[in-house]
Amino acid sequence: MPMNTLSRxxxxxxxxxxxxxxxxASLLLPRGLSLAHAAAPESSHKLTAGPSQARLAGAEHPETxxxxxxxxxxxxxxxxxxxxxxxxxxxxxxxxxxxxxWHGIRTPNAMDGVPHLTQKPIAPGETFLxxxxxxxxxxxxxxxxxxxxxxxxxxxxxxxxxEEREPIQADRDVTWVLDDWxxxxxxxxxxxxxxxxxxxxxxxxxxxxTINGKVLDQVPVRAGERVRLRLINAANGRLFGLxxxxxxxxVIAMDGHPVEPHEPDDGRVVIAPAQRTDLVIDMTGEPxxxxxxxxxxxxxxxxxxxxxxxxxxxxxxxxxxxADLRLPDNPVAEPDLPNAxxxxxxxxxxxxxxxxxxxxxxxxxDMRTMMRHGMAWxxxxxxxxxxxxxxxFTLERGRTCVIAVANDTAWHHPMxxxxxxxxVLSRNGQPTRFREWQDTVLLAPKERVEIAFVADNPGDWMxxxxxxxxxxxxxxxxxxxx
Numbered sequence: 001m002p003m004n005t006l007s008r009x010x011x012x013x014x015x016x017x018x019x020x021x022x023x024x025a026s027l028l029l030p031r032g033l034s035l036a037h038a039a040a041p042e043s044s045h046k047l048t049a050g051p052s053q054a055r056l057a058g059a060e061h062p063e064t065x066x067x068x069x070x071x072x073x074x075x076x077x078x079x080x081x082x083x084x085x086x087x088x089x090x091x092x093x094x095x096x097x098x099x100x101x102w103h104g105i106r107t108p109n110a111m112d113g114v115p116h117l118t119q120k121p122i123a124p125g126e127t128f129l130x131x132x133x134x135x136x137x138x139x140x141x142x143x144x145x146x147x148x149x150x151x152x153x154x155x156x157x158x159x160x161x162x163e164e165r166e167p168i169q170a171d172r173d174v175t176w177v178l179d180d181w182x183x184x185x186x187x188x189x190x191x192x193x194x195x196x197x198x199x200x201x202x203x204x205x206x207x208x209x210t211i212n213g214k215v216l217d218q219v220p221v222r223a224g225e226r227v228r229l230r231l232i233n234a235a236n237g238r239l240f241g242l243x244x245x246x247x248x249x250x251v252i253a254m255d256g257h258p259v260e261p262h263e264p265d266d267g268r269v270v271i272a273p274a275q276r277t278d279l280v281i282d283m284t285g286e287p288x289x290x291x292x293x294x295x296x297x298x299x300x301x302x303x304x305x306x307x308x309x310x311x312x313x314x315x316x317x318x319x320x321x322x323a324d325l326r327l328p329d330n331p332v333a334e335p336d337l338p339n340a341x342x343x344x345x346x347x348x349x350x351x352x353x354x355x356x357x358x359x360x361x362x363x364x365x366d367m368r369t370m371m372r373h374g375m376a377w378x379x380x381x382x383x384x385x386x387x388x389x390x391x392x393f394t395l396e397r398g399r400t401c402v403i404a405v406a407n408d409t410a411w412h413h414p415m416x417x418x419x420x421x422x423x424v425l426s427r428n429g430q431p432t433r434f435r436e437w438q439d440t441v442l443l444a445p446k447e448r449v450e451i452a453f454v455a456d457n458p459g460d461w462m463x464x465x466x467x468x469x470x471x472x473x474x475x476x477x478x479x480x481x482x
Contacts, residue, residue: 043084043134047075047100049144049156050093057208058215061187066155067094073213074177074234075142075158082137082162088130090122094151097121100130101145102160103274103416104256104439107132109459112418115146117387117460117478136330136421137164138256139230139276141177145387149236149468150193153204155179155213157234168252169323170228170280171316177213178271179234180206194472200351200376202411203237203273203467209295211306218290218307221283224315228252229279233271236468239412239442241297242269242305246285250325253278257421257437258327270297272414272442274466278327282320288312332421332437333454340400340452343393347443347465347475349377352410358383358474370474377409377465377475384476387462391480395455402452407443413470416440417479419461422453440466455481 052068055061069075080086092098099121101113111132115121122128143157159175167173182190182204198204208215221227229249233240249269250261255276264270271277285291289310296302348355349367357366358378365383370376375383380392395401402425407413421439424432427449443449464476 043080043086045076045078045086045088046091047088047158048091048093049098052155054155054213056181056210056213056215057183057187064181064183064187064189066189067151068155069158073155075156077159077161077175078142079161079163080134082134082165084134084162086130086132086134089127090130091127092122092124095124097123097146098144098151098156099146100142101418102130102132102140102142104138104140104276105132105160106135106419106421106457109419109457109461112459112461113145114387114418114462117462121146134162136256136332137162137328138253138330139175139232139278140256141232141234141276143234145462149204149472152234152468153193153236154189159230159232161230162256164328166328168228168280168325168327169226169321171225173228173230175230175232176211177232177234178240179210179213180238181208181210182206183208194374194469196371196374196376198237199374199469199473200371203469205238206235209238209303209305216306218309220311221308222311222313222316223283223285223287224317225283226321227281227283229281231269231271231277231279233273233275235273237273239273239297240269240271240295242271243267243294243296244269244281244291244308245294246291247281247283249279249281251277252280252325252327254436255421255438255440257330257332259434259436261325262434268296270442272412272440272466273468274414274416274440275438275442280325283308283310284320285310287315330421330437333456335402335423335452335454336400337402337452340402341395342402342404345392345403345405345463345477346380347377347405347407347409347413347415348381349474350409350411351376354408360474361385374473376473377470379463379475379477382477383474384464385474387476389478391460391478392463394480394482397458397481398454398456400452400454402450404448404450405441405443406448407446410445411470412442412444412467413465413475414440414442414467415463416466417453417461417463419457419459419481420453420455422451425450425452457481
């Protein structure tokens with residue numbers, strides 16, 4: 001079904017359900033092949049943030065003006081080995097300040113990329129050198145933490161892959177950076193960033209979904225091969241629920257950290273904004289056949305993301321590999337639960353919520369006044385303005401902390417903690433099956449989640465919703481480790 005002409009804004013029907021007329025492109029990169037250059041032993045890299053063009057919607061449509069690192073969306077894949085020292089010089093050629101946050105990487109506080117809290121923003125024309133060790137292996141990513149609703153929404157992000165010293169056996173190691181875009185009829189990005197409808201509801205959900213910056217019809221695969229697929233959700237607000245029809249994906253890592261290999265619940269891989277999931281997929285289809293990847297997280301907006309198209313070549317092998325899928329553990333300190341300090345965090349606000357008001361700029365403010373100031377969310381009854389604020393609690397360095405997070409809203413919230421990795425202990429009072437390590441935990445409406453971590457990284461650290469419009473609308477706080 002060819003895509004219709006752009007006589008009106010690009011719609012979900014046009015782009016999410018279309019695709020057979022698009023140019024096929026392979027997003028399967030062999031292990032070690034970078035979108036930039038292979039990482040040198042010193043792991044030195046240069047990133048330039050600035051305006052560029054990208055053909056997001058395919059050859060039949062105009063190029064889209066974007067903001068990008070080194071001119072590409074996503075930005076260069078930085079691929080290093082665990083234990084490498086990274087030195088990344090970031091130059092800003094935008095007409096506004098920016099920073100870079102290394103999402104999921106346990107950096108020193110001064111390298112965390114939070115404007116005014118951990119560093120002075122990078123002014124137009126300036127360069128800032130980020131330097132830190134890749135202590136954990138896994139799938140991570142980088143993006144601005146300054147004006148992030150617009151800067152991320154216009155394309156400023158990229159993958160950061162830290163390879164294990166002892167990787168599992170797979171035929172190919174693949175990265176898919178998932179994103180969605182709100183495009184107009186001329187394929188330009190809608191400039192309605194931060195509008196109150198998005199801010200107070202589910203965030204900015206677009207009409208065009210891309211894999212590594214392209215709307216794809218198919219991705220070539222080979223029968224019998226084993227693929228390690230690294231998924232990164234770089235969208236402002238869209239949650240993905242992927243079904244690999246006819247296949248049995250195995251989850252082997254969440255937010256970069258190993259988890260007991262398992263099939264996802266109901267066969268659907270749910271990945272919220274900022275989260276990452278590593279899968280192992282054995283391509284069991286027949287040569288010449290196709291299998292469809294469907295995203296049905298929003299039931300009324302289900303669509304075909306892409307087809308996996310099997311080559312006509314003979315199968316690589318007759319049966320799946322029997323090699324172990326368990327990844328080696330990362331050096332994360334195990335929480336000392338019996339001696340933990342405990343805190344509670346309550347998420348409030350949003351449309352269809354029950355929050356009547358909250359503290360804003362030191363004054364108790366009713367919800368209507370909050371809305372007039374473009375605010376709609378609160379953490380523990382306080383609305384955040386900017387990135388600098390008093391911490392909601394202070395933790396003694398080296399002490400285990402258990403945080404019970406209660407979502408008292410009608411919306412999903414992927415809550416991200418900077419500088420640390422935590423275990424997810426329970427959901428609604430029930431112990432989690434895998435006690436997964438994460439840095440971004442998704443809470444469904446009215447859900448309660450317990451997380452635990454060792455506060456071993458000193459500094460003031462952001463704890464916020466990674467639906468970027470929710471963060472901008474007040475769902476942001478800090479924790480202090482001293």
